[in-house]
Amino acid sequence: MRDVAVIAFAQSLVGHDREHNEVELISPVVQAAVSQSGIARHDIGFTVSGSCDYLSGGPFTFVQGLDAVGAWPPIKESHVEMDAAWALYEAWVAIQVGDVDSALIYGFGKSSTTDVHEVFSLQNDPYYVAPLWPSTIDMAALQACAALHAGVTTERDIAEFSAACHRAARSNPHAIAAADVSADEVLAAPMTHPPLRDADIAPITDGAVAVVIAAAAVARSVCDRPAWIRGIEHRIEPQALGVRDLTASASTRAAAEAAGVGDAPVEVAEIHAQFGHEGPLLARALGLGADTVVNPSGGPLGANPLMSAGLIRIGEVAERIWDGGVGRGVAHATQGPCLQQNLVCVLEGEGS
């Protein structure tokens, strides 16, 4: 295995960007990350993005993103129709294979252009589920109901997690749903999507993220304290809700075990929990203890740019390692209805 580290991270988030198109959203973020990396743009060996054409409503619209990354002379490039955390996984594999020593990863999407909760209904089984048009919130609420009924979490656990995320978001300049709110205040609000309340549902967010990763020699030459990727794994479960155990995220657990989450204490975890109940469920599946600080950025409940929010989790952990505040952290990303597919990334500072 080659040692690979996260060396740069930039993001730009806004609730509803009425000014810029996607290209204009990506460009400053990519420029910032490349500049921060200390590597000249054309010395970065690989470029890979994550986005979803359904967000912009046109086929192959992800290709427009290339206008924002400087693709001349021609570059080695790829794209995943997934959260950009999976683009980072592809870049990590490319570096492991030895093709390249560094990679630029970016994710982007405007969730405000349409009803995203309805659009993502189309990712469901086209014969049995999609014709009923359950929204992503409806699906999540069914999982929350199942988890509560099974006793793996409680209404108060969910409210504590959601409230903590909104409070933590106050110290994140990129967050858009920050609030000084207590669990009691969350519990006092009505269940708009029983058993979920509005505070349990991530806000609609437009945004872009860019990250640069590099193999050891490059990383050490440009970064004082690289955030080393010590484990990165992803696992997927069957699509049909009925055949999955919705009360435990088996794929998160499997990815966490494979990535070595439990090999040493986890100081910080940034988890891709877009709904309140996913906090307790994922903490359990990741094996996090009470001493792990979860979502100090506020997480997706603070800001949830679709197709970027997973990669942002990796960036948020890396940033805390760069500044020396954290020695070991875990980032988690998810895709698909009810936590169908999960990626877990263990990051460490030098000597951890």
Add this chain to the structure above:
Amino acid sequence: MLVESHVLEYPGGYTRSVGPIVGRFLTGLRDAEIVGARASDGRVIVPPLEYDPTTAEPIGEFVDVGPGGAVTAWTWVAEPRPTKSPLDDPFAFALVLLDGADTPMLHAVDVDGPDAMSVGMRVEPRWRAERVGSIRDIAAFVPEGSAGPTPESPAPTTEEREPVTGIVSPVRLEYEINAGVAQTKYLRGLAEGKVIGQRAKDSDQVYVPPRGTDPTTGVLTEIDVEVADSGTVTTFCVVNVPGLSELAPEIPYVCAQILLDGGNTPWFGLVQGIEADDVHMGMRVKAVWADELEASAASIKWFEPTGEADAPYESYREYA
């Protein structure tokens, strides 16, 4: 900024082949019956999947299940989606474990309000009269004992008695697309009879229409540059296919790449006012503007020859 409504819809809906497993389930629904399939571990999976989700083995025999069952999870939909949700009035989505099944299925439950819902409650399907072989042949589940008699489908034709082999899925998504800073300037320029390009601070390359960045560097193009509405044909094609667009002229007509004077990216336009056979590379042309200008590409109707001498090949070879 300019905002445009955009609808993503395929006329008549997407047609999908269902195959023998899904087809068997949907054929059952048409007959007001629900079947599951036995997996390798003996579990009865409903609705049936083509392959065992654990072992990927082909699934085994079909098994009749239901019609009654119990809710294992539910949520309330206070605002149904017109033309999409299974019911027009507020309803519950639920996972329903049918009697004889080992996996629950997603469907709607029609009750008056969330207070009528609970995990464990018994439900049964309320069937549509017009059943076509769709998951929506079940109108909704309702509390057990309240569905009433199953309505008879109208007498089926021979063809309608054949197994279900396909479904039609209507999909309509609505968007509001924001043109962005650069394209908004460009489109508003057209409304004033101007062609506005842009360049980045560190480059002399003028992009028209501008898309927001210099694509060679990815840097934002923040400097506006008005370019001429005349230019040089760098390459072209003669269209002999009728009916490509309602806006298309009579065939044959010419589509050309036109390098506008002052710009560095060829611009797509029609060439009229000359026989198609006489259009050639290097020909000098000028825009013919519409009588009513608007913030859209329709403001320039087409290009016509200026009568100037052809531009030398060297002046546009980089763009041809």
